[in-house]
Amino acid sequence: EVQLVESGGTLVRPGGSLRLSCVASGFPFSTYWMHWVRQAPGKGLMWVSRINGDGRSTLYADSVKGRFTVSRDSAKNTVYLQMSSLGAEDTAVYYCARLFCTSITCYYDHWGQGTLVTVSS
């Protein structure tokens, strides 16, 4: 069974840093691109970042570029999101999601339960 379990969300001061983790199980971790998607309170889904299977290719939404860094550790089956210079606008539930791709299509077939990041003084 595919499982994605996020952790690391907490209350952090504006300007602070935080690292989120997502532990994956039940599938060959290194063959899948992994994504982070966030959802501010009462708002919709917003794509944040993605990392390819070997960790050498990453991409970020403009709103987090230069502040967030995604990485992965295949030995631990874990993907990370290092967040810095956090502001109130980063307050959200952060989901880790597995991207399933064929030769012509991709979609998110599994999601974690999410971890809440609250940025407040």
Place this chain on the structure above:
Amino acid sequence: QSVLTQPPSVSAAPGQKVTISCSGSSSNIGNNYVSWYQQLPGAPPKLLIYDNNQRPSGIPDRFSGSKSGTSATLGITGLQTGDEADYYCGTWDSSLSDLWVFGGGTQLTVL
């Protein structure tokens, strides 16, 4: 402002049918497959439809998807109170360095 446009809310009575639209452009829906996600209250999103009109195992055939040009539509028939949720469409956008984009979400109320 989401790249994909969905109505903020739709409603219908139990047993009825509802459709949710998702409008985009040639750089996203027009040239890519669309997927739909259901988010029940307090839960993470769940894949509902992929490849425009395919249902994952376990998704009832009351749920359907279609795509025409730069728009996609999610249909739900035989509405149940358990269908009350937020629904999101999503796809790639090649004009944004191949970033993934979501619609703003549609809240379904079963009256």
